[in-house]
Amino acid sequence: MYSRIISVGSYQPDNIVTNEELERKVDTSDEWIRSRTGIESRAIAKPDQATSDLAILAADAAIKKSGITKDEIDLIIVGTCTPDVATPNVGVIIQESLGLNSCPAFSVEAACSGFIYALNIANKFILSGESKCALVVGAETLSRITDWNDRNTCVLFADGAGAVILKPSEDTGIIYSEISADGTYADLLYVPYGTSRKPIHEKENDYFLQMNGNEVFKVAVKKLESIAINTLKKNNLTVDDIDWLIPHQANIRIIQAVAKRLGMPMEKVIVTLAEHGNTSAASIPLALDKAITDGRISKGDRILLQGFGAGFTWGTTLLTL
Numbered sequence: 200m201y202s203r204i205i206s207v208g209s210y211q212p213d214n215i216v217t218n219e220e221l222e223r224k225v226d227t228s229d230e231w232i233r234s235r236t237g238i239e240s241r242a243i244a245k246p247d248q249a250t251s252d253l254a255i256l257a258a259d260a261a262i263k264k265s266g267i268t269k270d271e272i273d274l275i276i277v278g279t280c281t282p283d284v285a286t287p288n289v290g291v292i293i294q295e296s297l298g299l300n301s302c303p304a305f306s307v308e309a310a311c312s313g314f315i316y317a318l319n320i321a322n323k324f325i326l327s328g329e330s331k332c333a334l335v336v337g338a339e340t341l342s343r344i345t346d347w348n349d350r351n352t353c354v355l356f357a358d359g360a361g362a363v364i365l366k367p368s369e370d371t372g373i374i375y376s377e378i379s380a381d382g383t384y385a386d387l388l389y390v391p392y393g394t395s396r397k398p399i400h401e402k403e404n405d406y407f408l409q410m411n412g413n414e415v416f417k418v419a420v421k422k423l424e425s426i427a428i429n430t431l432k433k434n435n436l437t438v439d440d441i442d443w444l445i446p447h448q449a450n451i452r453i454i455q456a457v458a459k460r461l462g463m464p465m466e467k468v469i470v471t472l473a474e475h476g477n478t479s480a481a482s483i484p485l486a487l488d489k490a491i492t493d494g495r496i497s498k499g500d501r502i503l504l505q506g507f508g509a510g511f512t513w514g515t516t517l518l519t520l
């Protein structure tokens with residue numbers, strides 16, 4: 200028995216911000232952003248759109264494509280680090296919107312690895328028999344914790360959501376999944392103020408993401424390489440056995456460096472950075488949906504998903520679609 204992704208949906212806000220628009224706000228250039236990150240534009244949520252609003256639209260799209268009725272959903276897990284409010288969690292807000300009122304619904308805070316963490320947990324629920332139909336979402340409004348005057352970060356981050364429906368299946372689905380973390384890296388990528396230790400109201404404007412980009416870059420490349428190698432080894436596979444690599448979309452140079460170290464041709468790597476930017480937990484399901492929609496990925500393909508984010512947290516999911 201496997202758990203299998205039976206459908207994927209995503210949502211990107213209509214409000215597209217180009218590199219040229221950012222040139223007018225901070226000391227940057229389209230050339231710098233493209234060459235250093237691979238990003239050309241990004242979607243930013245409208246002021247009245249919260250993370251759950253994006254998540255619900257992605258979930259609706261996944262439900263529509265799945266052929267299930269929404270009442271079949273018996274588990275909702277959301278990866279996000281930009282929840283609507285401290286509580287209730289985004290999962291509950293999605294649940295209420297779907298008109299479901301008795302299934303577990305919760306969010307997982309693992310930054311850019313949030314979707315991989317959520318998928319890993321949902322997989323275990325399905326394999327244990329506790330869930331027969333899970334909705335797994337990665338959704339973010341990173342624009343709300345981005346300092347739009349800081350060129351080191353504002354050119355990178357974006358908003359969006361992606362969702363999958365997971366069901367038990369006798370056909371191969373999720374083959375392997377692992378998640379991990381190392382909190383000693385916490386101060387390389389963090390938000391200083393938030394809820395408990397340093398409540399936001401104590402200090403204005405210090406709830407923006409802070410990042411040591413160079414150091415994050417180096418660790419990201421090493422971790423993404425090592426988790427891919429570990430996943431392949433544990434499953435007696437080589438890169439030739441993988442049809443598609445879908446890494447977290449943070450920086451084209453990170454993705455290229457990892458692909459090169461793995462010996463994976465870039466033709467087999469899904470890159471959606473140009474139009475998505477870094478949407479944290481939403482980046483992998485957004486990329487998966489895009490690659491299915493444009494016909495690159497099809498049923499039966501073997502795919503390796505890779506997440507890496509603040510914490511640091513990281514993880515992989517190896518699956519057959």
Ligand code: UT7
Pocket residue numbers: 226227228231232235236311350351354411412413414415416419448449450453477479507508509
């Ligand atoms: O999603 C979670 C994980 N996050 C990541 O994986 C992000 C990892 N890090 C990165 O993607 C890259 O480190 C960045 C894109 C953030 C930065 O790229 P970089 O090639 O590491 O640039 P840098 O930080 O070494 O900066 C090079 C220069 C600096 O100027 P000086 O000191 O050489 O004069 C920066 O001040 O580029 C400058 N710079 C910019 N210039 C124009 C930094 N940001 C910008 C900008 N526009 N937006």
